[in-house]
Amino acid sequence: MGAQIRPYTDWDAAAVERIASASEIQVVSFLGAEKAPLFVATVDGEVVGCIWGVLEPTVDLDVAVDRGHRRKGLGRRLVYETLSVYELTDREVTLTVTNPTMERIAAELGLMSDGQGNWQGTISLPAKARPT
Numbered sequence: 001m002g003a004q005i006r007p008y009t010d011w012d013a014a015a016v017e018r019i020a021s022a023s024e025i026q027v028v029s030f031l032g033a034e035k036a037p038l039f040v041a042t043v044d045g046e047v048v049g050c051i052w053g054v055l056e057p058t059v060d061l062d063v064a065v066d067r068g069h070r071r072k073g074l075g076r077r078l079v080y081e082t083l084s085v086y087e088l089t090d091r092e093v094t095l096t097v098t099n100p101t102m103e104r105i106a107a108e109l110g111l112m113s114d115g116q117g118n119w120q121g122t123i124s125l126p127a128k129a130r131p132t
C-alpha cells in the first residue's frame with residue numbers, strides 16, 4: 001500500500017488531532033480558528049501527517065508529519081497536493097513559515113522571505129516536484 005496523500009475525512013479527526021498535539025507547532029484549527037484539515041498522508045493506511053489551511057483572503061498553511069515518518073517526502077507532497085488541487089498557483093500568497101524544511105519548500109516555490117518568517121510572492125510549482 002505504501003505512502004499516499006488523500007483528502008481529509010471526518011474519520012481522520014482523532015488521528016489528525018493526535019498529530020497536531022504531538023507536533024512542535026500549534027495548529028489553530030484546534031484552538032477554534034477556521035484553519036481546517038485539507039489532506040492527510042497515510043503509510044499502509046495509517047494517518048501519519050496532515051496539512052491544514054485557510055485559503056482566503058490569503059493562503060495560510062500548516063503541515064505536520066509524525067516524527068517517525070519524517071524525511072520521506074510526505075511534508076512536501078502534502079504542500080504540493082494542496083497547491084495543485086486548490087489551484088493556488090499563479091496567485092499572490094503569503095506563507096508563514098517556522099521550519100527549515102518549510103523554508104526550503106517556500107524558496108523552491110519561488111516565494112521571497114521578509115526575514116521574519118513571512119514568505120510572499122506568486123507560487124509556481126517546479127515541474128519535477130508536481131504531484132502525480
Ligand SMILES: CC(C)(COP(=O)(O)OP(=O)(O)OC[C@H]1O[C@@H](n2cnc3c(N)ncnc32)[C@H](O)[C@@H]1OP(=O)(O)O)[C@@H](O)C(=O)NCCC(=O)NCCS
Nearest residue numbers: 063064065070071072073074075076097098099101102104
Ligand atoms: C516540516 C515537516 C512537516 C516536514 O515533514 P517531512 O515529511 O519530514 O518533509 P519532507 O520529507 O518532504 O522533507 C524533509 C526533508 O527530507 C528530505 N527527504 C525527502 N525525501 C527523502 C528521502 N526519501 N530520503 C531522505 N531524505 C528525504 C527532504 O529533501 C527534506 O530535506 P531538507 O529539510 O533538507 O529540505 C515536519 O518536519 C514537521 O512536522 N515538523 C514539525 C511541524 C512544523 O514545524 N511544521 C511546519 C510549520 S511551517
